[in-house]
Amino acid sequence: MSHSQHPVALRLEQRVGGAARLLATVMALPLVDGIFPAMVLAGTLSDPAGILEVGLLVFGGSATVAVILAEMSGSRRERVETTLAVGVVVLVLAGVEAALAPTIESLLDLAVFERFAALVILAIAAKTASARVGEYLPRPAVIVGLGMVASLDPANAQLVLVPDPTLVLRGLAAAGTGVAFALAVAVTSPWLHDAVDIDRFRFGSAVALGVLGLSVLGLVPDDAPLALAVLGVTTLLAFDPGEIDEEPDGTTTEETAASATADEETDIGPDRAPWL
Template sequence: MSQSQHPVALRIEQRVGGATRLLATVMCLPLLDGIFPALVLAGALSEPTGILEVGLLIFGGSATVAVILADMDGSPREQAKSVLLVGSVVVTGAVVEAALAPTIAAFIDLAVFERFAGLVILAVAAQTASARIGDYLPRPAIIIALGLVASLDPSGAQVAVQFDPGLMLRAAAAALVAVAFALHLALFGPWLRDIVDIDRFRFGSAVALGVLPLGLFGLVPGDAPLALAVLGMTFLFAFDPQDSVADFRSGDDSEDGTDRSQADDEYESVGPASADTVAEEDHAPWL
């Protein structure tokens, strides 16, 4: 069972099992449930800040942090190999779905679909914050399916496969951001486990996800890095080195206490030196 107590990670691990499979499912979940193609269609990758937000919050996110820091075993090099293996699948899937996005966009009203894409992100944010809230919300795939039906507009659509190399490149960049983030967690995991509060990061990440759709709804400028700012504050609040310092101090105290007790035991077992013995050692060192 997942040690992180992350609602998404716990639910997925019950189905797949294993840390590497769990990481693969968590990072590929936006590709499987339609969140990533929905954001691609909504234009979330049109700006560099959007690429970073999708990479860090959608592909990366608190679930990836929880799996790598709390559930994965092995050395940092072994964990890095697993991350690179999973990352190759994520990048490939992102490019393939971005290649199909222009064809799908020809059949839907993007203005309507963007609203449903924002609702999907809000649902994922609620599920990240609380498993109980997530039980009352529909699955992201259901919301996306409803959005496709509501925004379906086949008038003037051409049945032809369309490719946008620039969009495919931006999708690959977003996936690579997530892979670089996960690789950083794997390599520096032994240090990060002692200074990062995973639960704080989970709640902060949920808040960052919650503000991400504000740009899709037109409430804030689309190029405003509000979600990245919230994520940056989340990193600061999740930084908690007090536990590691306390463990270090307690370890020093226990070591000192052990040494002193051992010295006391040796003193009691040997006993104080007599005056004659001291005199002999001082005046006759050659004896």
């Protein structure tokens, strides 16, 4: 069920040149676009639940799952090695950005910036749910940039030469959670390839991201990890292990699913629901 390539993924893969670079682009995008620093400054890593939410939804979201299952080829070992190599880079960059967070924090009015951080999360959720909706929304980097301009408070600016070790560890833990999730997907990819409905997982991930954004805004209680609960339900609904069982006529449902996917692509074409 998960082996159909989405047009958005194909365009991005052509632009970056290969599935390995595509995975690096997807997992490092929160670091490049400023999404991860925004979440660090918004206080979303203040507890274990927040660390898990950021790790699973931002670094290990539906786009990461789709790249590993639908875009990457080769053996299980090759997928694991590629994912691990990308994960090391992500961990290093996440640690550096978490170390710089106190310096950035001294430049901003966090009460204002947190609202923009929540808007970033909601925008990503909308883009994940629908590419058509995403066409009308600004890029996350633009929202982060506007947030920094609106909340700029240079009067209290100071260069923090000694990073906050607790904050760095939390940042590494969040990135490590995403990398561990990606590695788990790579290890089990031969089975998950035909047991996961990526479109269903993508939409559920978008809902979970939306809940996380609303919690940052204070519109939903943050004392319960609702985003994790939504993600858990999404994972269960996206699984259909029966798809890889053998059919009565001797063919496997893997072959049946491949045939059905080809029919769907013929009937539906490039308007399939996006995952990026």
